[in-house]
Structures are given as C-alpha cells and as structure tokens.
Amino acid sequence: MPNLLKKVMNLLIGTEPIVTDMSTHLPKTAAKTQKPLKRPFKKMTERELIQLESDIGAQLFGSVPKGHRREFFNLDLSTWIWYDEWIDATTGQRMNMTIRYEVHENGILKVQEGARYNFIEGRELENFMAAIHLYYERVARELYNTEPHHSHPLQAHTV
Template structure:
C-alpha cells in the first residue's frame, strides 16, 4: 500500500517530494489527489481574476477545458434581479481561434482581440503554474 501512496504522491508533486509527507500518523488520512473537476474549478477561480476585480454580484470563470477549448463565462443579476449570463467558447483551429457565442455567433479573433486573448492565455498558464501547481512556468521546476 505504501508504494501506491508513494507513486500517487510522486504523480501529484513530482520527483522532489519531501519524504516527511509519507510519515503521517496512522490516525490521519493520507493526501487524496484532487479530481479533474476540482482542479478545473481551482484553475477557473485563478483565471477569473486575470481580467481585474469581479464586480459585486457577478460570477466569472475563465479556464482551459481541453487542448483546443477555452471558456469565458460570466453571470450577474440585472436591475430587475433577473439572472443574466454570457458564455464564450474559444476553439483553437488550424485556421485560427474561433470565438463562439450564443446566437449563434461565430467569428475568428483578429487584431487587438487576438493579441488580448494570447496575453490572457499566457497569464493564465503563468498564474496556474505558480499559484496552483507551485511550478515555475518557464522551467516547470518546483517553486521553493
């Protein structure tokens, strides 16, 4: 059982795992890996902060769903206290980055919008690597 725990921890934290992690008292439960959904939620919380403060009464998400899909979602209550929502899906294709909105509206990103999306993606990866995974985004080495 200990070897399974060691392998799981190595997958979670890499090769530089402190050995004292494995010396937990028996009454404590060992670390459990986060599910993919839990990681996505944590990444989304960090991604939401990239675009400045979230207005009161708003909920925002920005995250990478898979290799080719990014999601921007925002919810808020309007003046009549009715829930409003806006979701934009960005699909990475061979032709460019396709912006998909409700309606349906499909447009490829161009100009400033394309540059801003690129900056947001780089900031997202840097913040996720540093804050969530505790890794240097350039070298992938564990941060101290």
C-alpha cells in the same frame, strides 16, 4: 481476464481521473480555493483542478464585482471557456454569458450563444493571447508550484 474487463468498462463508461494531492500547492488568497484545504488527504479530481484554475483565470481581468460570477479556464488542448454571470440592474433577473474559444490551425474561433461564430482578430486576438499566457504562468506557479514552459506557441491540437 477480470482486469481486462475492468479496463474495457472504464474505457466505455469513463471515469474521472484522480490527480495527486495538490492541497499544499493551492493559492492561499482566493476564497474558493480554501475549500480543498479542509480535506488535505483526499486526492483532487480533474474537475476540482479545473475549478481552481478557473478561480485564477477569473482574476486575470480585474476584480469580480459583487454579485457577479466569472470563470475563465482551459477545458482541453484546444478549448477555452469564458463564463460571466450577473444580476441585471433594471430587471433583477440573473443573466449569464458563455463564450467558447476554439484553437484552430487558421485562428481562434469565438463561439457565442445564438449560433454566432467568428474568428477573432486585431485587439481582441492580442488580448486573448495575453490572457492565456498570463493564465498559464499564474496557474503553473500558484496552483502547480512549477515554472511555466514557454517553448511552444499556442497551436491547434488534433487527435
């Protein structure tokens, strides 16, 4: 009975799953990815793996300018996040922008701050699709040390 209670509590409260040690598969070039190498015997959380994936995703669009911070990652089966942070040259204030891309059966919905929602199309859609395919390839090879599977096109997942 105590084991059942523990499972129910974990379902209700939630716990972050522990992932096997990935330190041997980490890219050796990205500066942020050096951090987990300092603790090679601890297991990595899902959040830490997403951060490592984001480090790779940020590099897909060219080098990140000095003073900028960029993230691009796959949050779940149907959500992609783009985050950019910089210092405004005229005001000196820290600025940021977050864009969420949601995969739906009828297209990719771009959700921006200020309640701006639109389905992407044309060149923007082509660029997004190219970016996620490159993301999958690089993350699979550089972080998880495996070859990416290209058997399924991007599709909306429903629970």
